[in-house]
Every structure is written in C-alpha cells, then in structure tokens.
Amino acid sequence: MLEPFKAYVKRRMEEGCLNVVVLFDEIKEQGYAGKTTMLRYFMSPLRPTVISQATERYVTPPGKQAQVVWGLFKTKWNNTYKRLYAFVMVLGYSRMLYVGLLKMSGSIH
Template sequence: MDPRNTNDVKKTSILDPYKSYIKARMEEGYLNAVVLFDEIKAQGYPGQIRLLRSFMEPLRPVVSTKATLRYETASGKQACLIGKTLCMSCYYLIKQTLFNR
C-alpha cells in the first residue's frame, strides 16, 4: 500500500459502529435524523448530527410528489367544505345566489 495514494486507505468514521443500526431503523421507516441522533447518542455516539445527516441523505427513499390538477368553476357552481362544514364564504355565496334571484 502506497501511503501517498489516499485511495488505498479506508477512512474510518466515528459513525461506523452505528451505521447498521441506523440503516435498520431507516428500513423500518424512521427517517427523522433528530430522532435517530437521539437514539445513537443514548448508545454513546460522540459525534454531531451533521455527520449523521450526510450519511442518511443518500439512503433516503426518493419521494415523488403528485401533481395537483387544478380547475376553475363558475361562481356558485362549486362550494368548498372544511371538514364537514361549508366554509362561510361559500355559504354566503350560495345563500345569496339561491335566495336573491
């Protein structure tokens, strides 16, 4: 091994003893770095959260967001519901449209 060639040297990390635990927790769905940091800190991890986050980032699943289809309707043709309650703006619009013809 040539000491001048840094590619031959495998760098060790203070995170190495915790990597298998972190991977297992991530496979279980725990993707919050703060939560995992607290767990490995309790196990004796002496490092910072930055190192944990940089390790976790390439292991995170790719999340693709769905595009939202937006459309416009004529006034009074569609009402919005908040929970199971008609919002007040739509209530007054419907009331005015139905009763003030």
C-alpha cells in the same frame, strides 16, 4: 466515529424513521459521540426520493365542478357573541372564490 452505528441507522430508516434528530438521540444513548452533521451526511443518499407531489391539482372543464363549504363561527358583535355563518364556494376550473356571510339574530353564550 459513526461506523458502529450505521447498521442500526439503516435498519431504523427501513422501518420508516427518517428524522435525523430522532436517530441522533437514539444512537447517542448507545454511545455515539459525533454530531448530527455526520449523521445527516450519512443518511442523505439513503433517503427515498419523492416520486410524486404531495398534492395533485384536480382540474375539471369550465362549469363542471365546484367545492362548497358551509361553516359556523362565533364572533363578538356589539358586545355580544353572535352566530356567523359562512358559505364558501371555489370553482374547479378557474379557482374563483365566492364567500357569503350571514349573521343570525340573537346572542349565544
């Protein structure tokens, strides 16, 4: 049932389309009468294997590095909206987290 569509599916996978649902919809429009299970089974050994992790942990010696973020938020405070600033720091070695909050006077709209 899938045989007439295998070359098309392989070509689309080489182009980078690895989504079974997308390819199923495409070959269904071309006359494929099977189900996604058969397509998924065919595509499985053709998928590229993951060689590296999606993220890699960046490790530094103690006291060497930290990441800092400064953010502004709007929050309702005593029935008025106020600016709330947050300082966030994560140490590179221990991953210890520090969060400091500061509320500014005056209301915002």
